[in-house]
Amino acid sequence: MNHPEPTSAPAHFILNRIRKEVDAGLYSRVVTRFPPEPNGYLHIGHAKSIVLNFSMAAAFGGYTNLRFDDTNPAKEEQRFIDSIKEDVRWLGYEWENECFASDYFEALFGYALHLVDHGLAYVDGQDADTIRAQRGTLTEPGVNSPDRDRPPAESRDLLERMRAGEFPDGRYVLRAKIDMASPNINLRDPVLYRIRRQHHHRTGDDWVLYPTYDFAHGQSDAIEHITHSLCTMEFEDHRPLYDWLLEHLPVPSRPQQIEFAKLNIDFTVLSKRRLTRLVDEGQVAGWDDPRMPTLAGLRRRGFTPVSIRNFCNEIGVTKSEGIIPYGVLERHLRDDLNVHAPRRMAVLRPLKVVLTNFPENETEWFDAANHPQNPEMGSRRVPMTREIFIERDDFMEDAPKKFFRLKPSGEVRLRNAFIVRCDEVVKNDAGDVTELRCSLDPESRTGQPNAERKVKGTIHWVSAQHAIPAEVRLYDRLFNVPHPSGDKERDFIEHLNPASLEILDTAWLEPTLADAPPGQPFQFERLGYFAPDLDSTPEQPIFNRAVTLRDTWAKIEKELGGA
Template sequence: MNNNKPNTTNFIKKLINKDLLLNKYKIINTRFPPEPNGHIHLGHAKAICLNFGIAETYKGVCNLRFDDTNPTEEAIEYVKSIKKNINWLGFKWNERAHYSSNYFDKLYSYAIDLIKKGLAYVDNLSHNAIKLFRGTLKSPGKSSPYRNRNIKESLILFTKMKAGKANEGKACLRVKINMTSPNITMRDPILYRIKYIKHYHTGNKWCIYPMYDFTHCISDAIEKITHSLCTLEFQDNKQLYIWLLNNINFDIQPKQYEFSRLAVEYNITSKRKLNILIKGHIADGWKDPRILTLSGLRRKGYTAKSIREFCKRVNVTRQNSNIELNVLEACIREELNENTIRIMAVVNPIKIIIINISKTHKELINIYNHPTKPELGNRELVFSKEIYIDKNDFRETPHKQYKRLALGKEVRLRNAYIIKAEAIEKDIKKEVTNIYCTYDSYTLNKKPLDNRHIKGVIHWVSSKDCIKAEFRIYDKLFNIKDPNASIGFLNYISTKSLVIYKGLIEAYILKAKLGESLQVEREGYYCVRGICYSKINIVLNRIVTLKHSLRFPPNKS
């Protein structure tokens, strides 16, 4: 895959172009039909960009329609989050939002018509018996003993089902097609089942609810959708989609086209599996930054622009593939590299004491906020007797290739002076607590006067100009590339998907806004997720590492 060349013409657009040349449609109508049983994820973002993008390209319309036919898991909070995330991505649906539940009366009347035509019947087999009678890919199904129930009796029983006079699981409505079809979906699929659960949108009006396959094609037809775009797992349902529309006799019939689902390495993009992670308290709800829900990505610090760019770079094809995680990370990294202010922080601090300056020394060093964009302004660093560096940037006994601070060795402080480690102080555990250094006062952003070669540059903060901060280091939730393919995917949860450090950051952070992104030099890009001025408590989420950089030591907080 060429990650730098977004796909501009996919096979779906080619089909639409052909349809327009043949004058099949005057206007292109698409739809995005999420089920409100959780927050939408990156896979949904691909479908959103495709459906709304096609409507924009061809000056058509795209409907937002909630597929709310299963009240068991659906809730108004999910409706709100879906709307919020679609708007955040930068898309607007046609007029008001639609709901499949708004069509329940029409769907019921169409079901009655199918019974009257002898094409549907009430079945009293149990759920397990229906599954058993349906057969397998290798063996044909066999007819239910209720399949030839007369039309009048099915009408009476279906009316009783609607009136709440039948027990849940004891009756359902099935369509009569072909129990020996090689496509199992066509072996008398269920149209309606009984559920005595209050619906978030219709309340207690209904106790029978239509199945997705019955609802979806009819909703498309009612809304005059021209191109019904769905993922490949629905290709076996396409035959039923067409059969139902033909037998309900709609004048204008939508066409279903399938494209591949989105899968990203080291991640789960199945709402069912995400729900398992959340209910098992492995993920901290739908907004956990370690999962690929849009809410989680937003909380982590991803932007709408970066998500749209990612969706452009991922081809819309019929070939399933597992997209490399670095494709997603490259999109946000490229955007942030262009427009984020650079700031210094020490995640794992150790104190440096400059022995050849006084305690009252406080020197201001003016630096740019971005190396190539002076329009982003500048700021002042404080250079003082006591500063902090990262513990990883000091070695008591370094190897030959070590280019940072070591006893008797020199290193440059970023945007400041060259320092030399002269001595160290240790605690009772024999761990280094203080490093005593000298600094060369003639080397402020300059080479030494004797032209000695200094290889290393490290970041730092001043004790007189830093505040405490919490750094949340998010990494891959899974330690295998394709957890989607594993039945036991829960066995591959990484123990290092979140590591929290208590460190120090420049006081300049107090000028940042909640949700603002910054580059912490040499460490990565971070999003400001918490600012409490009274307690000086700063919380930063790592969005993504710098390219080819992962500086943090193993799990330690």
């Protein structure tokens, strides 16, 4: 049989395994699920799981469910559910069914009663610390609870009274009865249910008894007829429990769990606990702060769904963990935007230039291509006036020999326009350069005799009269060390990069950018790729730098030891 490959992704062990199973007739179609816990925003690590789950189902003519693991109401909120759905759709995927673990609370409780009635689970009255201490270690077996041999009828009575709210939080738990001497600690009579009086975002106060993830996970998969439950490697040791529960319960199907290595990227953290701390402590402006590795933050910064999907496909699917350089993610964004982002001119750190032989109170319009390699993107009209702004870095008074931008008595071409010569440098009393007085070569315009005259430098510019003022936010790595969470001596917060955000409030943009919608990427010529922020308005434009034109961190990462 021939199967379509998932969106240009290379083959990997999960794809090969599923193909063999389908070819052997074990499955008529493949059904996967993406099961986020709605207690925070999705990050780039979740994107890897999203791409994998949806692509595997699609490759074999199946579908994917979006299932919210809402078994811990203390931390779950509707806003997280909304953001997760927005992120998955933004990445380009649509789920078959929207499900919640809470949809199955009645069924799961029925499964719990089944285990109790068959002597496979018992109600334990010990406190959490005692149970933890009795669990044993990797080298020592656990100790049986004195309640382990409680009669099934007694455990059933207690379990039903636990559900009815008769007991306080922590008074009892339900535990599976497996093997306290198992070398796998997850099989040492794990807790399946806890009493927890927390208002649930969907079931309200109907339940005071909530299942653990280990109990809800596999049974929810079975209820939804999931064929392949794709999890990260930290769940590998939980798979025997996953299989034990499925084997001993009257579930409608038998899904199989397959583990793969989670994503790690340098110069950031992908722990939801650490990301939550960044937000709660005000270290960032929120879950969608463009410095955050959340999908909402990346989207706001200017990343595209294509760049993230291509990144996930390139890094592949393996069982061995590694650390991916952040520059790989940025490279995929550059590759995508280089093809699709229209070009515009903007001056971030302005220096005023007066063109002394340009007529006062006149405007000349120049044609500028929206994309130099794609004529189908058309062109725009750019205004030129006597006074313009250039980048302050594009002028140097005492320039070295190989400085090919503007300098005293030097010439450059203004992009899409003509050649100018710097005749005079104007300074203030402090000796700072405040203005350049230049003359233009009228014969160097397009269509004139000197239009092809060569000078070594070309710089961008905007008309001082027509340009629109804007705020530009330059984002960089959130941390200044490759592995901020790997430092055992210092809190990861201490490694925050103080230069991760620079706000420029004196930028000037060409007027065609006034009505750019939030998220629409542009290449600011010679500067990088930028996109309007969510807060940007025609009256107050705000642009975020998504990525520089070149990987300026490659050398730094090499000096720091890289990833």
